[in-house]
Amino acid sequence: MDVFAGDPRSADTDLVIVAAFEDAASALATAWSAPTGGEIDRAIDSKEFSGKLYEMFVTPIVDRGYRARRVAAVGLGIQSDFTVDRARRAAAAMGLTARQKKIARVAFLANGVLETGEMIQAIAEGLTLAEFDAGRYKTAGYDSFELTGLGIIVEKRVQHEAEPAARRGRVIGEHCNMARQLDNEPGNALTPSVFADRVSEIARSGGLTVEVLDHHALERLGMGMLLGVGRGSAEPPRLVSIRYEPPDAPPSPVLGLVGKGITFDTGGISIKPAADMDRMKDDMAGGAAVACAMRALAELRAPIRVIGVIPIAENMPGGYAIRPGDVLKSASGKTVEVINTDAEGRLILGDALWYAKEMGATHLVDVATLTGAISVALGGITSGLFGTPTTFLEHVRDIAERAGDRCWPLPLFDEYKDQLRSEIADMINTGGRLGGAITAALFLKEFTGGLPWVHMDIAGTAWAEENKPFMPKGPTGVGLRTLVELAFTSDTWSHFGAP
Numbered sequence: 001m002d003v004f005a006g007d008p009r010s011a012d013t014d015l016v017i018v019a020a021f022e023d024a025a026s027a028l029a030t031a032w033s034a035p036t037g038g039e040i041d042r043a044i045d046s047k048e049f050s051g052k053l054y055e056m057f058v059t060p061i062v063d064r065g066y067r068a069r070r071v072a073a074v075g076l077g078i079q080s081d082f083t084v085d086r087a088r089r090a091a092a093a094m095g096l097t098a099r100q101k102k103i104a105r106v107a108f109l110a111n112g113v114l115e116t117g118e119m120i121q122a123i124a125e126g127l128t129l130a131e132f133d134a135g136r137y138k139t140a141g142y143d144s145f146e147l148t149g150l151g152i153i154v155e156k157r158v159q160h161e162a163e164p165a166a167r168r169g170r171v172i173g174e175h176c177n178m179a180r181q182l183d184n185e186p187g188n189a190l191t192p193s194v195f196a197d198r199v200s201e202i203a204r205s206g207g208l209t210v211e212v213l214d215h216h217a218l219e220r221l222g223m224g225m226l227l228g229v230g231r232g233s234a235e236p237p238r239l240v241s242i243r244y245e246p247p248d249a250p251p252s253p254v255l256g257l258v259g260k261g262i263t264f265d266t267g268g269i270s271i272k273p274a275a276d277m278d279r280m281k282d283d284m285a286g287g288a289a290v291a292c293a294m295r296a297l298a299e300l301r302a303p304i305r306v307i308g309v310i311p312i313a314e315n316m317p318g319g320y321a322i323r324p325g326d327v328l329k330s331a332s333g334k335t336v337e338v339i340n341t342d343a344e345g346r347l348i349l350g351d352a353l354w355y356a357k358e359m360g361a362t363h364l365v366d367v368a369t370l371t372g373a374i375s376v377a378l379g380g381i382t383s384g385l386f387g388t389p390t391t392f393l394e395h396v397r398d399i400a401e402r403a404g405d406r407c408w409p410l411p412l413f414d415e416y417k418d419q420l421r422s423e424i425a426d427m428i429n430t431g432g433r434l435g436g437a438i439t440a441a442l443f444l445k446e447f448t449g450g451l452p453w454v455h456m457d458i459a460g461t462a463w464a465e466e467n468k469p470f471m472p473k474g475p476t477g478v479g480l481r482t483l484v485e486l487a488f489t490s491d492t493w494s495h496f497g498a499p
């Protein structure tokens with residue numbers, strides 16, 4: 001990510017991106033009339049460009065004093081509705097459009113309200129997110145035009161702040177794309193052992209300490225829930241743990257990040273219907289977000305210790321698969337009657353949350369494609385957020401909002417727990433049809449050992465079902481940006497009741 005400080009004329013790029021508010025589009029005309037030979041004014045007068053959110057207008061720069069040959073205006077909507085996420089999305093939308101137009105190098109002019117570090121970081125993230133390409137398995141005639149130069153143009157006086165912000169956005173965007181790449185991998189390519197290897201490689205190359213537990217080690221730890229889910233597959237389960245321990249970090253707090261790593265979810269013996277089952281290849285999106293977030297926060301030198309735990313299994317029917325009615329013993333000692341083998345995420349996460357605490361975590365955050373019920377409640381736009389204490393939940397919610405991971409809190413009232421009562425074990429693994437995302441979260445809570453904990457249910461948001469100007473269909477990388485940013489806010493955690 002280049003930072004061009006000073007005169008936009010000298011920015012070495014093909015396309016200068018300028019942003020405009022719907023209620024102040026004329027400001028653009030003033031600044032860009034001469035370089036575009038009056039084209040911008042004409043477009044604004046005729047309403048061809050009005051500054052509506054994500055609206056775009058591309059025109060040549062006729063002033064030969066510019067190194068760029070074109071300018072693109074992108075709409076930011078009404079000023080009073082503006083958020084940092086709109087800046088991120090506008091940048092992503094322009095990056096995607098540049099690729100479509102085969103424009104390889106773009107630079108976003110960050111002036112006015114876009115001049116702050118927070119905005120510059122978001123723009124760098126957005127531009128980087130536009131680099132993501134889903135066509136790895138395409139062969140004949142596949143045209144994947146790549147962006148080769150991304151930049152941000154700022155005034156000299158903010159260069160000092162802009163450079164680290166741009167770098168931070170670049171790192172976060174790249175790791176978000178890394179997670180999206182993993183989410184996209186089909187189940188035959190990304191089996192549990194391959195996923196564990198990829199996660200280790202990602203973490204090791206970032207200088208992190210990695211440990212991969214195979215099924216023998218899981219047996220020694222008594223992780224009956226993770227082992228149980230893995231039994232139906234020819235590939236045994238794994239658990240990958242990642243440690244980030246900067247030498248100057250205080251001994252506490254220790255952030256524990258836990259991500260669901262089901263490489264494919266058939267439902268097991270409680271098998272899913274055929275329609276859309278292919279989608280279940282991204283049931284490891286939470287695990288990918290955790291692994292890539294760990295690498296990003298290490299690269300950005302987060303000031304606290306962080307532990308990542310990714311339980312990995314393939315949920316398959318098979319001769320050794322667990323059956324409805326089976327009882328599993330968790331690593332924590334609690335016993336669980338498996339009513340539905342398709343409620344496998346909470347089983348593997350229960351053992352992983354317990355393990356994160358064993359490893360020394362004082363605060364837990366898990367990210368999981370956990371329930372279809374969360375999409376019924378919140379659709380594909382917003383992830384469900386659960387947790388305790390409320391102060392910690394609200395803190396994560398705040399960070400997620402700024403990071404561009406839309407979240408909304410749902411309750412964990414005790415009364416819902418009645419749905420998890422078992423006749424023969426400590427609990428069953430699924431509540432009824434109603435409140436399904438809540439009972440799933442309450443199940444997880446049983447394994448958090450009383451630590452401050454937040455659970456993000458990303459089943460509706462990990463995969464975009466339709467193209468948006470700022471995000472193509474497919475994996476979104478949701479959760480990653482929140483996890484990375486969270487690791488930089490520990491100075492405010494003392495009132496969350498950590499031990």
Ligand code: BES
Pocket residue numbers: 265267279283340342343344345369370371372373430431436459460
């Ligand atoms: N991986 C699914 C949840 C999911 C559904 C993710 C749709 C993405 C899109 C999870 O393991 C699951 O199957 N949950 C069940 C739970 C039920 C059996 C209690 C569900 O939501 O139907």
Ligand code: MN
Pocket residue numbers: 265267315341342343344345
């Ligand atoms: Mn399932």
Ligand code: ZN
Pocket residue numbers: 262265283342344345369370
């Ligand atoms: Zn699942």
